Amino acid sequence: xxxxxxxxxxxxxxxxxxxxxxxxxxxxxxxxxxxxxxxxxxxxxxxxxxxxxxxxxxxxxxxxxxxxxxxxxxxxxxxxxxxxxxxxxxxxxxxxxxxxxxxxxxxxxxxxxxxxxxxxxxxxxxxxxxxxxxxxxxxxxxxxxxxxxxxxxxx
Numbered sequence: 001x002x003x004x005x006x007x008x009x010x011x012x013x014x015x016x017x018x019x020x021x022x023x024x025x026x027x028x029x030x031x032x033x034x035x036x037x038x039x040x041x042x043x044x045x046x047x048x049x050x051x052x053x054x055x056x057x058x059x060x061x062x063x064x065x066x067x068x069x070x071x072x073x074x075x076x077x078x079x080x081x082x083x084x085x086x087x088x089x090x091x092x093x094x095x096x097x098x099x100x101x102x103x104x105x106x107x108x109x110x111x112x113x114x115x116x117x118x119x120x121x122x123x124x125x126x127x128x129x130x131x132x133x134x135x136x137x138x139x140x141x142x143x144x145x146x147x148x149x150x151x152x153x154x155x
Contacts, residue, residue, distance in 0.1 A: 002067065042097060070100035086144040098128060
C-alpha cells in the first residue's frame with residue numbers, strides 16, 4: 001500500500017487491523033484507537049479517498065490502496081496543513097485525543113462539501129466523539145478551514 005505518499009509493505013497476520021498496522025508496524029501513532037468498537041472516530045484515516053475507521057478494516061484489505069493518515073495532512077515542509085492550522089487557531093482541541101479523527105473527518109467533509117453550513121458540519125461529525133470540547137470550537141475550526149466567516153448560531 002501507499003501511506004502518506006510512500007510505498008510501504010509488511011508481513012502481518014490476516015487479522016491485523018489497519019489501525020494496528022499503522023501504529024505498530026509503521027509507527028504512525030497519530031491514528032488513535034479509542035474504543036475498538038467503531039464508535040469514537042479517533043482512528044479515522046482515508047483509504048482511496050474515502051474516510052474509514054481503521055479499527056474496522058483489516059490491513060490486508062488495504063493492499064494496493066492509497067492511505068492517508070493525520071501525519072499526511074501536514075504541508076510538504078512539515079508545517080500544519082490548513083485544517084490542522086484552523087484547529088489550532090480556533091482552539092478546536094483540548095486533550096488532543098480525538099483531534100486526528102476530527103481533522104480527517106473535516107478533510108473528508110470539505111472534499112465532499114467545500115462550504116458546509118454549521119448544521120452540516122455538526123451532522124458530519126456524528127461519528128466522532130470528543131469528550132472535552134463540546135464540539136463548538138471544532139465546528140468553528142472546520143468552518144474557518146473552509147474559508148468561511150466563523151459565526152455560530154449559539155454565539
